[in-house]
Amino acid sequence: MEDRQESLRKLPSVEVVVEKLEGAGGASGRPRRKMVMAAREVVSELRRAILDGSLAEAPGEEEILERVGRRLAESRLEGIRRVINATGVIIHTNLGRSLLAEEARRAVDEVVSSYASLEMDLLTGKRTSRTAHVCSLLADLTGCEAALVVNNNAAAVMLVLNTLCSGREVIVSRGELVEIGGSFRLPEIIERSGAKLVEVGTTNRTRLEDYERALGGGTGAVLKVHQSNFMMSGFVESVPCAELADLARDRGVLLIDDLGSGALHDFSDLGIEREPLPRDSLRSGAHLVTFSGDKLMGGPQAGVVVGERDLVAECGRNPMARALRVDKMTLAALQATLDLYLEPDLLLERLPTLRMIATPVERIRERAERVAEALAREAGGEAAITVAEAESRIRGGALPGSSLPSYAVVISPGVIAADDFVFELRRCEVPVVGRVSEDRVLLDMRTVEPSEDGLLIDSVKHVFARTATRERS
Ligand SMILES: *Cc1c(COP(=O)(O)O)cnc(C)c1O
Helix, strand or coil, X not given: CHHHHHHHHHCCCHHHHHHHXXXXXXXXXXXXXXXXXXXXXXXXXXXXXHHCCCCCCCCCHHHHHHHHHHHHHHHHHCCCCCCEECCCECCCHHHCCCCCCHHHHHHHHHHHHCCCCCCECCCCCCECCCCHHHHHHHHHHXXXXXXXXXXXXXXXXXXXXXXXXXXXXXXXXXXXXXXECCCEEHHHHHHHHCCEEEEECCCCECCHHHHHHHCCCCEEEEEEECCCCCCCCCCCECCCHHXXXXXXXXXXXXXXXXXXXXXXXXXXHHCCCCCCCHHHHHHHCCCEEEEECCCCCCCCCCEEEEECHHHHHHHHHCHHHHHCCCCHHHHHHHHHHHHHHCCHHHHHHHCHHHHHHHCCHHHHHHHHHHHHHHHHHHHCCCCEEEEEEEEEEXXXXXXXXXXXXXXXEEEECCCXXXXXXXXXXXXXXXXXXXXXXXXXXXXXXXXXXXXXXXXHHHHHHHHHHHHCCCCCC
């Protein structure tokens, strides 16, 4: 106990640490408050460690200052900031899903730096619905009678079920009770919407008779859900949308189709598997279809409901719709994104998500080679840089089984472990997110925008410079 008290006494106060750091010019242009926060964290960590006995003695002043300096540098990485996505996952939920098209970016910039006709019809000067225009674009693109836009697809599903199925049963195949991204779990969404989940079929096979048997007086809807992030193969069976639609209409209940990704573009022309389009689903007879704005559609985060006019209108009248509404930035981006779909010839060039999917592998190889060449000149020591074939993924709940051929810049760091190297890459001024395979760092070039090649090279060079003198641990 005595020793601990003695060690605690030796710890400098936060004020002293800050003063010394300032004296040494350690704040490097950051707010003083940040330095105080970093010092407070480090000092209280040391205090705790001494009290619980995991640290026998307070470290020297120099080491404490160094720790605070490091904490201060790391605090730059907190929160949201731009990164270079070299993971090869195009719709990467943790990295913000779709990049906006240049047109969408400009539209957002304009409506946030000026007033905007968010809820005013400029022809009449009267108040209007903020989503009226994007909804008419969506009607044109999906062939629906009416559309509704909310915060995200989880909100769209919640709103539809709460409006139309509260207090009633919703029938879902056991093969479609998905969890998406940890927090969207279909059974929980259904419960919170006030509807009652009725599971039918088995994990791998659900037949039309299963739905038929479950339908009854208390049924509000049959809900079909895109499996999104997993694949089943082997002895599997599910019921096509059209058959479910016939059954639902026959028995006077709704068919709601949660497509998840909801492509507005038919990818079969790119030689990859076809995603079901909202248009197909509505044609097959679904009453309502829901999908995300920032997955394959390539726009901002949003949730879209399309389908029959009366049903969509009823959802719009639910007070919950007001709580889930989109802001002007989202609307501006969504409108500009949908406008691009009106010119299909330019779409694959202008919409980053689709452009990344459509980029020919040869073009990626050329860029990977150019980047590798630039890096090889800097690597030195034991590091080795090569180019290797890789597989990119689309993800975002789309085509879970498909991969796209790609090329990666491969770094065998030599002096340090590959895991440490990717960590250092994330700590760069422009952080780079890559992955590790067999103690090598892979930077998949399909998800790196060509305009970012220079920044990518700079970040990797910095890591080379920082780690050149370090020993492999
Ligand atoms: C992604 C997904 C959702 C959730 O959409 P968000 O826009 O992320 O809220 C819901 N259902 C399915 C089938 C999905 O793939």
